[in-house]
Amino acid sequence: MSDLAASDGTSSDGGGSPRRTRVGLDGASDLSVFDRALYALFSRHADARRHVVDRKRYRGAAMSTSFDVYVARAYGLSWIVCALVLVWTLAVVSALPSPLGSQVGAALVAVGGPDIGTPSPLYVAAAVAGFAGTVAKYATVRLAGARLRWRTKARRSGIERTLPGAARFLTALSSGSDGPRAMLRRVADNDAYGETAVSIRAALTTAALTGSLNEGIGRVARDTPSRDALSPFLLKFREHAAQGDDALAGYLRLESRMLGHRSEQSRERNADVMELVAELFVVLLVLPALFVIVLTVMSVLAPGLSAEIATPIGTTTRRAIAVYGAAGAVLVVGTSAAAFVSELRPTGQRATYALPRDPSALLGSVPSNPASAAVALAPVGAAVFAGLVASGVDALNAALLGYAAYAVPVGGVALRCGRRDDAKDREISDFVHAVAGRVSLGEPLSAAVDHAACNVDLGPLNPDVADLAFALAIGSGRDEDLRTGALERFTERVGTPLAAQTIGLVSGALDAGSDAEAVFETLQAEVGRLYHEKRALRANMFVYVAVGWTTALLVVGIVVAVNLTVLDGFADLASLSTGGGALDPTAVDPERDRRRFYVVAQATVLASGLFAGAAGRGGYAMLLHSGTLVALCYAVFAAAGLL
Incomplete structure (x- = not known):
């Protein structure tokens, strides 16, 4: 199970995305001038013993920069925070009542220190500010390490949420002609599988660099934050792939059921x-x-x-x-x-x-796109605030009413879109069942979709299904890319997460040469399960x-x-x-x-x-x-x- 290496000059810290951020002795890299300066000043701290645990966490955090650059940025930020806290604390303590100095002197005597009398308020302020700045600097570095821990936990949660769906997708692909690498590539290219797709992309990148898919899977399994889910899944995937297609298909069917049960417990x-x-x-x-x-x-x-x-x-x-x-x-x-x-x-x-880039498209989509409404209605909130202030309303109430004048319409557009998406999701299940029934009778996909478009009332989904039927009819008997493009446009037109999770399964599995009847049988179960989860949530x-x-x-x-x-x-x-x-x-x-x-x-x-x-x-x-x-x-x- 080895493939030709296709090196692109990238490197990886394991489990993360490919990067080009290592700074060499000649200083040539794609880092900014500021990052290069920080690297030269603080990168030595990355090899310190206190950052050993952070380096291990970094491997599972999928950061876009190298660990050395991340540590250098953290130390640079810590000095900036130290300076800001130092100046602020010095100004605040200097404004406090003068008895603080005598209290500091008495406290030194009480703990056995020298009797210095009453220190100057400036000395006391400088001492307190220095202590606060030091604490702030240390806390900033610690917070950078905590960020890695939080990101690692977030990735682990994301992997455990998306791995069951990816396993079911792989199960549908296993009935086709694709090999293990191509199967993993289809999962990696599907954004619906979130952090699982990111991890598999990292495995494929490592495989391209090393020439071995085994090596790529092993490295990601070692560095992934999901030690109890993704790691054993990938290792067993590699093991059963080496035993043959039947062993891999059987393993994927069993594992998808086990992961579904685990997801329910989660x-x-x-x-x-x-x-x-x-x-x-x-x-x-x-x-x-x-x-x-x-x-x-x-x-x-x-x-x-x-x-x-x-x-x-x-x-x-x-x-x-x-x-x-x-x-x-x-x-x-x-x-x-x-x-x-x-x-x-x-x-x-x-x-x-998504927010349209064209201003005319942005304005035209305000009633149907909350992102457009959030941008277009911002001047309305500002105008309400300015008008209320000009009319004598106090600033607090003007700000609150301006916020309400902006937030309620934007939220109303989102509510309208959410109800529209709910209606489409209800009809997707009927659409899938109608198509699956015709496919099980031996009809091609284009004929099954055309029958659903002409004979099944799918409510708000009717225009999208009609467009899909037309696109499939044009591409019938031609390149499979036309069918894939039609299904992708259908997913985009529907625009709901449920459509992205289910229709993508059909496109990928059919392109892989999977049995259409088996694919739609899997799809029916997937649509029903996802819709039930949505309603229960x-x-x-x-x-x-x-x-x-x-x-x-x-x-x-x-x-x-x-x-x-x-x-x-x-x-x-x-x-x-x-x-x-x-x-x-x-x-x-x-x-x-x-x-x-x-x-x-x-x-x-x-x-x-x-x-x-x-x-x-x-x-x-x-x-x-x-x-x-x-x-x-x-x-x-x-x-x-x-x-």
């Missing part, structure tokens, strides 16, 4: 993780609002919370910092939860939309969409109730105190505190909308849910007279 684990994430999300979003309420009450009894303190950006109070810090924390939690939920969604169920995720909306409405209700029934009472209670009393008469300012409550409520509904959108359809749906909730929160506060 989905169940993801569902359990999602449940824990939702519970934690609710707690972390409700607590900040309750914290702000309690802090407002406590400020009556603790005047220190309202004491003014100087900061580099102006004078404020501890309570204001806590309130706006809570709002910022809510946004961080919501964004992180949305990103995590999006990552849990299988790659085969993530709709993507949608039903499970709907619960978390409801969780996001319920959390947002609950927080809005609590904050509005506190504003209407509690805040004025505490303001009256605080006003009863005299200057020497235990209560702070200025602690509660209804107008100021209503503003702060409103900020926290809007941050909460924005975060909840992002989470709900990520759980729903993902992508642009986050704009729809968050923008709708932001507008709803504004309407509730305005109707209650709290703005």
